[in-house]
Amino acid sequence: MEDKATSVSVIEKELYPYQAEAIEKIFTVFEKVKGKVDVLFQLPTGGGKTIIFSEIAKKFIGDTGKNVLILTHRVELCAQTSKALGEIDVKNKIIDRDVKELHDREDYNCYVAMVETLNNRLTEDDQYLRNVGLVIIDEAHYNSFRKLFKFFKEANMLGVTATPLSSNRNLPLNENYSELLVGHSIKRLIADEYLSNSTTYTFNVNLRSLKVGTDGDYTISSLDRLYSLYTMQDRLLAAYQERAAGKKTLIFNSGIATSVRVFELFKNGGFNVKHLDSTFTAKDRKETLEWFRNTDDAILTSVGILTTGFDEPSVESIIINRATRSLTLYHQMIGRGSRSTKTKKQFTIIDLGNNVERLGLWQDYINWQDIFKFPDKYFEKINDRDNQLMVDYHYERPEWLEELFPKNVAEDQFNMKRVYAGLADRGEKPKKAVDVSIDNHMKQIIRNSEDYYDALELVDHLKEEIEYRCRLYCSCLHNATESYSDWLKETYIRKLKNGLRLEMM
Secondary structure (H helix, E strand, C coil): CCCCECCCCCCCCCCCHHHHHHHHHHHHHHHHCCCCCEEEEECCCCCCHHHHHHHHHHHHHHHHCCEEEEEECCHHHHHHHHHHHHHCCCCEEEECCCCCCCCCHHHCCEEEEEHHHHHHHHHHCCCCCCCEEEEEEECCCCCCCHHHHHHHCCCEEEEEECCCCCCCCCCCHHHCCCEEEECCCHHHHHHCCCECEEEEEECCCCCCCCCECCCCCECHHHHHHHHCCHHHHHHHHHHHHHHCCCCCEEEECCCHHHHHHHHHHHHHCCCCEEEECCCCCHHHHHHHHHHHHHCCCCEEEECCCCCCCCCCCCCCEEEECCCCCCHHHHHHHHHCCCECCCCCCEEEEEECCCHHHHHCCCCCCCCHHHHHHCHHHHHHHHHHHHHHHHHHCCCCCCHHHHCCCCCCCHHHCCCHHHHHHHHHHCCCCCCHHHHHHHHHHHHHHHHCCCCHHHHHHHHHHCHHHHHHHHHHHHHHHCCCCHHHHHHHHHHHHHHHHHHHHHHHC
16 A cells, blocks of 8 residues: 655745744743643635644654644645645655554654544544644634544644634634634735735625525525626626736636536637536646646636635636625635735735625734634624625616617616605605606616517516615615515516516517
C-alpha cells in the first residue's frame, strides 16, 4: 500500500510579521492556561492560516514531544496541509480511506485526517491515535468536527477560521472554545498590501420569491428558480460587460442547474467560459483549473466547489450570482479574489444578491468577539436586515423589457402608493388601486401586442413588475399577510389575462 507521508524537500519560509505575531499570541495562551486549552483563532481568507497552524504544529511537537492531529473537511485541504507541513520539515501522515492500520506510528508525530474517515477508525479503536497533545481544526466553523472531540478530551484544541460563526445556529462555537483570538483585519491586511483591495458594484435584485431553509440560508431550489429567469440572466451578462469585461472572473452560483445556464449564456455570447461542479472527475477538474490559470480572460462558473481549498491569485473579478445569509460563504467567495501579487493590488466584486446590504462590504470592520459571544444577536440582526431589504426593494423595468414596449407613453408611468393615497384622499375605496394598475398594464400590453398570444407573452415578462406592485399595495394595508400577497398576485394576473382576452379576441 502506498505510504501517505509527505516527502517534499524542506523550504525555508519567512513568516510575515502578522503571522509570527499570531503564533506568539496562541502559544502565550497555551503557556498561561493550566490544563486543557480550547481556543479559536480568526484570520481573514488569504491571510495564510495553513502556514500559521503548520508552524504551530512544528513548535508544539518540538516543545512538548507530543503528537499533533490536524482535521480538515475536504480532500484538497488534506493534501495542501500535508504539503505545507512537509515544506517546514514536519513529517506527517495523511489518514484517508486507504489507511486502515497504523503500523508505523513511531515514524510520525503529526497526522492529517478528514472527519468521517478518522471517526470510523476511532469508533473501531479509540487508541488508533496515541499521545496526541494538540488537535488543530481547519475551517472550524463547520460542525462536523464535534463528533471527534470526545476522543481527545485531554488534548489542547485550536480551531482556525476566517469567520468564527457556527454553520449551525443551534451549535454555537462558544460551546467548544473558551476563547477567541482575533488576527489582523481585512482592512489592515489590505493597507499592508498582503491582500488586494476591492471595488464593489451592487445590482438591486427582487428576492421575494426566495425561501429560507432549516440551515438558515436560502434554499437551493428557490435560488435556482430565481436565478434561472431570463431577467436574472440578462442582469448578470450586463453586469459582467459593464464592470468585469476581459477580466479573469469567477462566478459563484447556488446550484448546478444555474451554473450550467450561466455557462450557456456566456458561451452563446462568445465569451471564454467553462463550467465546473462537484460531479467532475479529478482529471477534468484539474484540466479546467489549469485552463483557468493560463487563460487571461477566462470566466469560470461554478457552485460551492471553489469556496475552500482553491488558490488562484490571478483572479481579477468575483461575481456573486446568488443571495446568501451566510457570512462565512460570503467571505469565502470573495476571498478567492483577494490574493495579492506584484501586479495585482485590486479586484472587482459584483453583487447580484443584495448581499452587501445584508452582510456589509467585505472589508468592513466586524466585531468578531461580539459575534463569538452572542451569535444569536448577530443572526437576529441579519434576519431584520433581510426583512427590511424585502420592504425597501425598488423595481425598475430592465432595458430589455423596455424594448418590448416601444409604443409606451408618459401616461403609462404608474406609482401604486401614489394612486392608493389619491383614492383615499378622494374618499374612494383604496382597493380600487389594484384595478387601476391592471388597467394600466392592459393599455400598455394592447398597444405593444400584435395579437392575444403576443399579449400573454408580455404578461409573463411583467410578472416581476406585477409582484412589485402587489407588494406595494399590501404595504399600504399594513396588516396584509404573505398568503394574501400571493393570492393578490395570482388574482391580478388572472384578471389581467381575462381582460386582455375580452379586448383582443
